Amino acid sequence: MKKNITLLVVLFFSTALYGQAPSKPAPLAEAAQRMKVPQGFHVTLFAGEPDIVQPIAMCFDDRGRLWVIENLSYPRWSKDGTGKDKVVIFEDTKGEGKFDKRTVFLDNGSNLTGLEIGYGGVWLLSAPNLIFIPIKPGEDKPAGPAVVKLTGWSLEAKHNVVSNLIWGPDGWLYGCNGILATSEVGPPSSFPAGRTKMNCGVWRYHPIQGKFEIVAQGTTNPWGLDWNAEGQMFITNCVIKHLFHVLPGGHYDRMYGQDLMDYVYEPMPSIVDYIHWAGGDWTTSRGGKGEHSDMGGGHAHSGAMVYLGTNWPEEYRGKLYTCNIHGNRINCDKLTKSGSAYKGERQPDFLFANDEWFRGLALKCGPDGGVYVLDWCDTGECHNYEVVDQTNGRIYKVVYGKPKPWVGDLQKEDSLNLISLLQNKNEWLARKAMRLLQERLFSPEREKIEKALTRRAQELLAKNETANLPSDPEFIRPEIALLRYMWVLGRPPVLEAYVTHKSEDVRAWTFRYLIQNDSTVLKDKEYLRLILEEKSPFVRLQILSALKMTGNLDKEILEKYASHSEDVNDPFIPKMLWYTLAESSPSKLIYSEVPDLSKITFPKVQEWYVRYLVQKEGLNAPKLNQLLLAKTSEALKTDNSVSAGLLTGLLGQHDVKAPEAWKAAFARMWSSDSPEVRSNALKLGVIFNEPRAFETLSETLKNPKIPVGERQSALETLADAAKPNSLPLILDLLKEPALRLKAIQSLANFKDNSVPTWIMLYFKQYSPEEQEAAVNTLSSRVEYAQTLLDGLEDKTIPKKLIGVLEIRRLQALKSTELEARLVKVIGSINPPKPNIKQEIERYKSTYTSDFLGKADLKNGHIIFMKSCAVCHQLHGEGQKIGPDLTGSQRTKLDYLLENVLDPSAVVANEYRVKIAVTHAGRVVTGIIKQETPDAFVIQDVNGSVTLAKKDIEELKDSRQSLMPDGLLSNLSTAETRDLFGYLMSPNKP
Numbered sequence: 011m012k013k014n015i016t017l018l019v020v021l022f023f024s025t026a027l028y029g030q031a032p033s034k035p036a037p038l039a040e041a042a043q044r045m046k047v048p049q050g051f052h053v054t055l056f057a058g059e060p061d062i063v064q065p066i067a068m069c070f071d072d073r074g075r076l077w078v079i080e081n082l083s084y085p086r087w088s089k090d091g092t093g094k095d096k097v098v099i100f101e102d103t104k105g106e107g108k109f110d111k112r113t114v115f116l117d118n119g120s121n122l123t124g125l126e127i128g129y130g131g132v133w134l135l136s137a138p139n140l141i142f143i144p145i146k147p148g149e150d151k152p153a154g155p156a157v158v159k160l161t162g163w164s165l166e167a168k169h170n171v172v173s174n175l176i177w178g179p180d181g182w183l184y185g186c187n188g189i190l191a192t193s194e195v196g197p198p199s200s201f202p203a204g205r206t207k208m209n210c211g212v213w214r215y216h217p218i219q220g221k222f223e224i225v226a227q228g229t230t231n232p233w234g235l236d237w238n239a240e241g242q243m244f245i246t247n248c249v250i251k252h253l254f255h256v257l258p259g260g261h262y263d264r265m266y267g268q269d270l271m272d273y274v275y276e277p278m279p280s281i282v283d284y285i286h287w288a289g290g291d292w293t294t295s296r297g298g299k300g301e302h303s304d305m306g307g308g309h310a311h312s313g314a315m316v317y318l319g320t321n322w323p324e325e326y327r328g329k330l331y332t333c334n335i336h337g338n339r340i341n342c343d344k345l346t347k348s349g350s351a352y353k354g355e356r357q358p359d360f361l362f363a364n365d366e367w368f369r370g371l372a373l374k375c376g377p378d379g380g381v382y383v384l385d386w387c388d389t390g391e392c393h394n395y396e397v398v399d400q401t402n403g404r405i406y407k408v409v410y411g412k413p414k415p416w417v418g419d420l421q422k423e424d425s426l427n428l429i430s431l432l433q434n435k436n437e438w439l440a441r442k443a444m445r446l447l448q449e450r451l452f453s454p455e456r457e458k459i460e461k462a463l464t465r466r467a468q469e470l471l472a473k474n475e476t477a478n479l480p481s482d483p484e485f486i487r488p489e490i491a492l493l494r495y496m497w498v499l500g501r502p503p504v505l506e507a508y509v510t511h512k513s514e515d516v517r518a519w520t521f522r523y524l525i526q527n528d529s530t531v532l533k534d535k536e537y538l539r540l541i542l543e544e545k546s547p548f549v550r551l552q553i554l555s556a557l558k559m560t561g562n563l564d565k566e567i568l569e570k571y572a573s574h575s576e577d578v579n580d581p582f583i584p585k586m587l588w589y590t591l592a593e594s595s596p597s598k599l600i601y602s603e604v605p606d607l608s609k610i611t612f613p614k615v616q617e618w619y620v621r622y623l624v625q626k627e628g629l630n631a632p633k634l635n636q637l638l639l640a641k642t643s644e645a646l647k648t649d650n651s652v653s654a655g656l657l658t659g660l661l662g663q664h665d666v667k668a669p670e671a672w673k674a675a676f677a678r679m680w681s682s683d684s685p686e687v688r689s690n691a692l693k694l695g696v697i698f699n700e701p702r703a704f705e706t707l708s709e710t711l712k713n714p715k716i717p718v719g720e721r722q723s724a725l726e727t728l729a730d731a732a733k734p735n736s737l738p739l740i741l742d743l744l745k746e747p748a749l750r751l752k753a754i755q756s757l758a759n760f761k762d763n764s765v766p767t768w769i770m771l772y773f774k775q776y777s778p779e780e781q782e783a784a785v786n787t788l789s790s791r792v793e794y795a796q797t798l799l800d801g802l803e804d805k806t807i808p809k810k811l812i813g814v815l816e817i818r819r820l821q822a823l824k825s826t827e828l829e830a831r832l833v834k835v836i837g838s839i840n841p842p843k844p845n846i847k848q849e850i851e852r853y854k855s856t857y858t859s860d861f862l863g864k865a866d867l868k869n870g871h872i873i874f875m876k877s878c879a880v881c882h883q884l885h886g887e888g889q890k891i892g893p894d895l896t897g898s899q900r901t902k903l904d905y906l907l908e909n910v911l912d913p914s915a916v917v918a919n920e921y922r923v924k925i926a927v928t929h930a931g932r933v934v935t936g937i938i939k940q941e942t943p944d945a946f947v948i949q950d951v952n953g954s955v956t957l958a959k960k961d962i963e964e965l966k967d968s969r970q971s972l973m974p975d976g977l978l979s980n981l982s983t984a985e986t987r988d989l990f991g992y993l994m995s996p997n998k999p
Contacts (some may be wrong), residue, residue: 055405069176138193212225228278247280927962
């Protein structure tokens with residue numbers, strides 16, 4: 011059977027596969043009534059086309075009016091700063107849940123994706139810029155031209171462009187950015203010096219200081235950002251898991267690629283353990299129907315709101331809500347503390363639009379507690395770069411019962427009245443009051459505000475903190491009021507009481523402020539004692555976050571926090587501790603006094619530290635040799651962290667001069683009872699040309715009485731080094747069926763003219779899988795490829811074994827002689843593809859529902875395991891090179907045929923085949939599964955190959971899938987029927 015590599019690696023699914031959306035959205039008069047919400051809630055259409063089109067972002071001013079951006083720039087972003095984007099102000103003066111006054115503030119905006127009101131004007135994201143437009147007092151008009159505050163956001167990010175402008179509780183302006191392009195951001199005058207690189211993550215800007223900072227990095231395209239009452243930040247995301255608890259200084263899971271900081275060896279995870287689609291590749295959830303609907307609707311999320319209003323019932327308060335684009339709904343997560351951070355627990359979906367044109371982009375709580383939802387109102391998704399319907403747009407309002415309208419103008423309120431609002435349970439009022447007070451701190455009122463806040467804090471602290479403020483339901487918990495006082499001031503108003511407060515939220519924010527704003531705090535013995543003795547993992551993580559943001563390498567704190575054995579498996583603390591270490595300059599980390607690793611109980615931190623030393627300073631780094639000498643003890647026999655760090659730091663390298671302390675370290679490791687420690691010692695020994703390692707591995711390989719697993723491990727280690735004296739041992743394994751496959755694959759590492767002859771010597775004895783591996787090895791080098799073509803010409807090698815991947819690999823060898831012979835043997839290298847639509851119709855006429863109903867599912871399972879499982883999982887069986895098929899739209903015949911017959915129609919970055927050509931003339935094709943500063947790990951169906959970057963002459967993108975054309979050509983009609991039947995079945999037979 012021909013090499014059947016995978017069933018599905020492509021990422022293209024037309025709307026026909028999951029049903030066409032209606033030609034028009036729900037009529038305006040019906041849209042709100044169609045929506046399904048919990049009992050007691052109701053939805054009104056606040057505004058719709060033509061009064062609003064393409065709404066992409068919103069905010070409220072101090073009068074409770076809704077400001078909305080109409081984005082007409084997308085999908086063809088303006089490159090010259092001109093445009094027709096609008097900023098529109100909507101008012102509901104009658105409190106009826108719909109606007110009755112509309113004012114256009116701006117009608118010539120460009121690439122507008124976010125806005126906020128503050129400091130006397132409007133802040134707008136207008137990629138590549140953050141701009142400020144002053145508002146004329148008493149009028150809804152600009153008081154002057156836009157002022158560029160920041161610039162450098164890339165428009166090449168397409169739908170991942172900078173977004174989500176929102177005031178943080180600390181008085182900074184926050185925003186997000188996506189993964190598709192790296193931006194260099196800074197003040198207009200800062201280029202090229204002074205710019206900061208970022209792609210996906212969260213950033214912030216101080217409106218007075220003019221300071222720009224990256225807060226956290228990672229995720230995919232975060233298009234939702236909010237805080238809970240305790241001031242913890244959460245973002246929503248697409249493609250990978252949807253919800254993250256964001257700590258300043260954090261580095262989080264990414265959709266693909268390497269973090270911009272090369273010391274991020276392992277990112278921090280999402281806080282949910284589920285996804286909003288039924289498994290499989292993320293693209294399979296487009297349409298949000300069937301099993302995907304049951305799980306939440308799809309992978310794409312936009313907007314984030316922690317509900318903290320006073321209109322909805324208490325059971326909805328504190329939960330996070332986000333729009334699910336493909337599912338045409340609003341998802342919900344309950345946020346609860348878990349260890350050092352939060353976790354998100356799935357709750358019932360809150361709102362179903364029952365309109366396939368509903369594309370929720372943002373949701374925010376208004377002054378009366380009602381929630382406003384922006385609907386982009388279109389089909390498809392954010393990837394629509396060509397066809398966008400710019401005639402539609404809606405804003406809905408969701409309320410419980412009939413809320414009491416709020417009327418007022420907080421800008422006109424006295425500062426003492428604003429301070430009183432900091433105790434209000436209505437978060438909208440409190441946030442507005444905080445921002446206005448933060449503005450007034452830069453005015454003559456500063457002293458008055460500081461004294462009033464200190465007095466209020468003292469009064470509150472003097473009360474019984476186990477009780478709420480006065481029983482009026484409008485008042486918030488005491489610790490939340492204390493936090494709000496601190497956020498306004500940027501420091502704890504009553505330091506002694508705050509640092510010892512029983513609330514871990516109060517202590518966490520107190521220490522964050524102290525570390526970030528007071529360089530002397532860590533020198534104060536009492537404060538340092540409190541930090542060192544902190545019992546709460548939540549607070550400890552927040553302290554590490556503050557140390558990371560300031561680049562403060564405090565040896566005593568890091569050693570103490572790393573001694574908490576209960577935190578070893580925490581998903582955040584060890585990583586944040588490492589980021590804190592690594593954020594320091596290399597000279598600090600390598601040469602200055604750093605934490606004693608013998609006092610750090612986090613094995614991963616020790617491993618990462620060793621890896622960092624190897625990559626930054628090399629094997630002769632003084633600190634590295636000190637560690638090896640220190641580890642030359644009984645501890646080295648059981649502790650694998652140092653050897654693991656050396657191995658990852660040396661990934662892809664060979665013939666390396668060993669560090670000075672290696673001999674003594676190897677002796678200890680080799681005497682260990684731990685198989686893992688001894689295995690790492692041998693792998694390092696091969697890298698360092700340790701004779702004992704080669705001797706041991708060679709003896710293992712030659713001894714048939716040793717378990718196959720150990721011999722296979724020895725084979726892989728010796729093959730990676732590709733030493734000439736190992737070649738005869740590996741060639742001899744071609745006689746052993748148990749190790750033959752790995753031996754054939756390993757021979758691609760060697761450059762020796764005898765290799766092709768040995769491979770062909772036993773070719774007819776090989777299994778189909780071994781023959782495929784042989785062709786793969788023979789097509790990896792020019793010298794070997796001549797033998798491959800000889801075998802094709804004399805028909806020793808069947809032509810069916812030469813697929814698209816082999817042809818691409820042979821072409822990459824750049825030999826005109828080889829290509830000419832290949833054309834002579836195979837025929838046209840790139841035969842014209844048949845009309846896919848006609849081909850699909852031909853198959854559909856054969857594989858009718860009646861015929862598929864006769865499928866032998868058990869036989870289909872056998873064919874799947876032979877043909878598809880080498881790359882894919884289905885029902886928990888198979889490999890994970892390609893996407894998991896369990897949740898894909900495999901129940902639809904059109905879906906299967908589209909992707910099997912035209913597998914390379916569209917391939918996303920993470921599944922695109924790369925072609926690497928080494929300086930030694932070897933060609934490797936596959937998917938990049940891992941990248942380090944020094945090496946690539948390239949995966950194909952035969953396994954993974956590690957290549958040092960310095961050894962690669964050329965690395966290019968083939969824009970192809972691993973899936974070969976002609977997968978079905980080697981199956982009979984009955985076999986194809988059985989395979990399709992199994993793939994389409996809901997359960998394993």
